[in-house]
Amino acid sequence: MTHPPEIFAVPIDRAVLLYAPLHGLAALMNRRAAGQLREALAAGGGGAATATDTFTPAAPVAATEVAALVAALRAAGDDPPQGRTGPLGQPYFLGLLPTRGCNMACRYCDFAAPKTTSPVMSPEVARVAIDGYLRILDAVGARAAEVQFFGGEPFHAPHVVHFAVTYARLAAGERGLPCRFEVTTNGLIGEAECRWIADNFDAVVLSLDGPPDIQDRHRPALGGRGTSAAVMRSAAILSEGSCELVLRACVSRDTAPRLPEIAQWFGTAFRPGTVCFEALQPTPLSDAAGLAPPDPYEFAAGFDAARRILAGLGIEAVLSTADTERRQVTFCPVGRDALIVSPEGDVDACYLLEESWRGAGLDMRLGRVDVARGALALDPAAVARVRGLNLANKPRCRDCFCRHHCAGGCHVNHGCDGAPGSYDDLCLLTRVASAARLLRELGQDDAADAWLADRAALERTAVQCDDRLLGGGGPA
Secondary structure, three states, X not given: OOOOOOOEEEEXXXXXXXXXXXXXXXXXXXXXXXXXXXXXXXXXXXXXXXXXXXXXXXXXXXXXXXXXXXXXXXXXXOOOOOOOOOOOOOOOOEEEOXXXXXXXXXXXXXXXXXXOOOOEOOHHHHHHXXXXXXXXXXXXXXXOEEEEEXXXXXXXXXXXXXXXXXXXXXXXXXXXXXXXXXXEEOOOOOHHHHHHHHHHOOEEEEEOOOOHHHHHHHOOEOOOOOOHHHHHHHHHHHHHOXXXXXXXXXXXXXXXXXXXXXXXXXXXXXXXXXXXXXXXXXXXXXHHOOOOOOOHHHHHHHHHHHHHHHHHOOOEEEOHHHOOOOOOOOOOOOOOOOEEEOOOOEEEOOOOOHHHHHHOOOOOEEEXXXXXXXEEEEOHHHHHHHHOOOHHHOHHHOOOOOHHHHOOOOOOOOOOOOOXXXXXXXXXXXXXXXXXXXXXXXXXXXXXXXXXXXXXXXXXXXXXXXXXXXXXXXXX
């Protein structure tokens, strides 16, 4: 028989974390029980397991019969997520980049565009892009629209944002479509502008790396002055508004040990719905500033502690590559038919700089905003090419238990064309943080605490090349 391929066995100290994401199943068991399970599944048919074959729990959880697990795992699980195919369907969203310019000089920023001389999107490009997007929604019978703004800093060109929000809301309303608006901002904006944002956006992703000493070191303004007071004021205003506030913190080696402190401060000083922590990715700027990526094990343990603190305050904490609630074939909007329009009117699948994705050997160009014709000129072959940037073409991820929620991470900044199991630091922290989350969701807090305190045990978990229970890997 063909064995279910998506069953993973992850070593947790002396125990084994069984994880079958497409069956919605996880369990912590001892190694003997995991071995029984593997043998029974490999045997085919009824195997050697009977209703009396039970395992001794590795921690105080209800004993589960191996036979019952075998039956559950032989049953059909969910289909693996698949990439999009066929003609352009409903775009994930329309993304607008009003400018690549910015009023900050973040010490690690890899957006190398000139901060003050970047082109600015014209209202005509914004209007044609919105009209073209809405026509696509009409054609597929969509029931809602979504427009997101990226930069640079979008409010470095506020007139473009104001025009686009007003126009998109009116144009979508004429079609009977509710339109959701989201923006990613550095928060270095005036009070009146911030109140307008709070009233007109459904979600605001605000970059704030921590208390003033961290923020002012990581994210100074042009000229080097601190930004903490202004950004904290923006966070307070957005906390009071009707929008959903998402705080996003970039974590360096110096700030990883302070993650619990940062989480407590975020949760008590402001009212975010979500806090997103991401590990710093090295750039020439970060190297020059003496900022290094966090140790992956210290980051993962700190994130686990921060997540628990925020959960106690009713706030969700997210590490984008370790969200075990998700099932996806691509990590980001790339491959989901998102249409992201540059200031110059190019339509791309990615909001990063063209030089970044071309430097990684990728072509994210989908087409162009044709102002003269008043239309989006999209290349179907380009859409199909970008859709191929998905988990199916990431060999490094093949045997990893995180494959269906991480999906390999950023296509541009995290290449996944290495050999299966050739993990880098982002993989390591993702694997540890994901396993910790699964243990917490199983109620195995004591097991999680002991494992997270044991560096050697964490390393054994993180570096296991093949997690598949029936694939020659797994610790059973």
